[in-house]
Amino acid sequence: MPENDELNLEQISRELREPVALDASFDARVMAGVRGLPRHVRRGVWSRLTTPRTVKVRPLSWAALAAALVFVAGVAALAAYPSAGEVSRRPVVALFQPTPRAPQRVQFVIVAPSARKVAVVGDFNGWDPEHAAYQALHRGGGVWSVTAQLPAGHHRYSFVVDDSVWMADPTAPRAIDKDYGLPNSAIVVGGSTQ
Amino acid sequence: MRGATSGALVLLAAFATRLAGQDPRLAARLDPQTNVVVGAIIDSARTAKLPTAPLTDKALEGWAKGGDGTKIILAVRQLSVRLAHARTMLGTTSSADEIKAGAGALDAGVSARDLARLRTAAGKRSVTLPLAVLTDLVGRDVPVATATNLVVSLARSHVVDSDLTLFQRNVRLDIERGADPSTAASTRARGLILRTNTSGNPIR
Amino acid sequence: MESSSDAPIVTRVLRGDVEAYADLVGRYRDRYARYAFHMLGNREDAEEALQDAFTRAYRSLARCEDPDRFGAWLFRILVNRCRTVGARRARRSRTFVADEAALLDASEEHPAERSAWSEEIERALARLRPEQREAFLLKYLEELGYDEMSRLTGAGVSALKMRVMRACERLRELLSEVYSA
DSSP: OOOOOOOOHHHHHHHHTSOOOOOTTHHHHHHHHHHTSOOSSOSOOOOOOOOOOOOOOOOOOHHHHHHHHHHHHHHHHOOOOOOOOOOOOOOOOOOOOOOOSSOEEEEEEEEOTTOSOEEEEETTTTTOTTOGGGBOEEEETTEEEEEEEEOSEEEEEEEEETTTEEEOOTTSOEEOOTTTOOOEEEEEESSSOO | OHHHHHHHHHHHGGGTTGGGGSOHHHHHHSOHHHHHHHHHHHHHHHHTTOOOHHHHHHHHHHHHTTOOHHHHHHHHHHHHHHHHHHHHHHOTTOOHHHHHHHHHHHHHTOOHHHHHHHHHHHTTSOOHHHHHHHHHHHHTTOOHHHHHHHHHHHHHTTOOHHHHHHHHHHHHHHHHTTOOHHHHHHHHHHHHHHHHHHTSSOOO | OOSSOSHHHHHHHHTTOGGGHHHHHHHHHHHHHHHHHHHHSSHHHHHHHHHHHHHHHHHTGGGOSOGGGHHHHHHHHHHHHHHHHHHHSOOOOOOOOOOOSSTTOOOOOOOOOSOHHHHHHHHHHHTSOHHHHHHHHHHHTSOOOHHHHHHHHOOOHHHHHHHHHHHHHHHHHHHTOOOOO
16 A cells, blocks of 8 residues: 555644634524523623624625626627637657756747747746747747746646647647637646645 | 726726736736726735736736637636636645646536545645646546546556656547547556556655 | 633623623634534534533533633533534434546536535544544644643543544545555
């Protein structure tokens, strides 16, 4: 039997300390029960308001209202997503770098024989197809590549060919994009990130 | 639609200073109305202590992909909901990467309960890569239930990240060569688990 | 621990000011709700035990030796109530559906209202023996020392240490189950 992980007591303790919601009427029920009991000393009754509990309510900001308006209109206005025209290419192996959490040099490779321009875009460069550091170079035979420093962590990215065709990295894990209908890939840099 | 929002946006002018702390790229790329609404969503997320970088990135991605303001706002809003959901399911002590990856998995159709199953199976180890691999399997047409069970089993067997990456690669190649996705994934997973278990101690 | 002392409020209640008791309820309700919930495994039982404890504490308030530490005294009552409620109620069996026996099983689906991760912890806790669960919670939720735990439960220190250890072992087992091919 493989070695067990140590019980992560810290994590469990933290989870145990998460607040537990009691019924809103709890206090009232306790006080109702207590009032029915014999008082400790009869010394004249003076009533005292129970401290009202503060309930946190998120104010309905105008920003949220505007967003809601746009959301409702947007749902109605949304057309079908443009079909993801993913062109299949011959697979090229992308590198995996299992090293700790400093930024890592990552090589992006794609085979696109008839391309004139290939850029890598992702959440590490603001999805900017003109970003100078992420323009791939043609290495010959239809192979394009660029190496860049990526911060450790989970990233989504894609290739943009000729400023118009979005291509996921065929060799990388697929990241779903239902929002804009154009393909993405995922990369986790730095081995097991935590 | 623009008319409906422009009135509300007059009131939003008061919030302009609040939103000043947001990423300048958003103001540079998005039209003003979209920028304000997206900023508000990001603000709410920040208040809820959710990672906000994915939201900024989602807006920028929309800009890059030529999405209009409506689509961008919808995408950012839906992502913020998924991030919150992922954090609930994965536990409040999860890292930003795990929450990001979890939101991606939810978008792909993985169930909320399964995020928690994966968290349990992985114990102390990060679930970022397992979630990315799970999302990939689903994206390659492995049925969600099957893919989830496989990744959960791999996590339980203490499979390390490099093996997980190789697993993903092998499944991809098998599928590209014509294999049925479900069969390919199950076969490769079984082999990896057996190899991990029979090696005695888990590979660290 | 508490920023202001309980003694003044206790004194007022003992002089006949019933409503002042609400302050004590407000002070300790949330904190001890957690213990009761994790000990008993569901909100209804936890509320019953907690309400019960508050009522008993009120009734025997005159016998509270150190009004300054009302909270600790209340907690002792709660620990006892939880034992009683736990023993009396038929334990709701938590069907812990064994996860996939084979790689190709369909996953079970049921709605998740709370974080399912904390639900896994609850399930695991529920499967501990009551005295182990109690010891584990006293140690890792309430962060009591063993002497205090001994005073609270009436069990000896070494017995308590054993219970905590067994609880940790069992939780480790339950929370990191290994798939055996």
